[in-house]
Amino acid sequence: MASSYSTIVLVATLFVLAASISATEYIVGDQSGWTLDYDYQTWAKDKVFYVGDTLAFNYASGSHNVVKVNGTGFQQCTATSSNGTLTSGRDVIALQTPGRKWYICGVAKHCELRNMKLVITVLPQMAPAPSPSASSTLALPTIYGMVVALFGGLALLFG
Secondary structure, eight states, X not given: OHHHHHHHHHHHHHHHHHHXXXXXXXXXXXXXXXXXXXXXXXXXXXXXXXXXXXXXXXXXXXXXXXXXXXXXHHHHTOOOXXXXXXXXXXXXXXXXXXXXXXXXXXXXXXXXXXXOEEEEEEEOSOOOOOOTTTXXXXXXXXXXXXXXXXXXXXXXXXX
């Protein structure tokens, strides 16, 4: 009985660890956060976003907001009433589908005049690890991640 419970706990722990290893949370604007006069296109330029990643918009609540818009809304800095407006000051958006994503600040003219807008492209979930014959150096991080997950699961199980 205890053995089957331990096995279930270990397997569940490994699934949680594997999911958390593969997803990345991006803090929009890094230390600057979601703020006026920041170049978010330059910030996003060298990043690769995948389905399962999250965007965290950090700002002083009441000063800004985050509105998901379409390409036209992005270009014109306009949001329709059907768009959900996030206002918590720590808004986390899960990237659930691939494709272009557009976000603006809907407060005053922060988007139009102060550059508070972000566009990214989200790619499908990462492909499975390549076979060992393809490249042993690419397989090493995957093996390392599995070893870390295994020992982490065992530490939680017996710790």
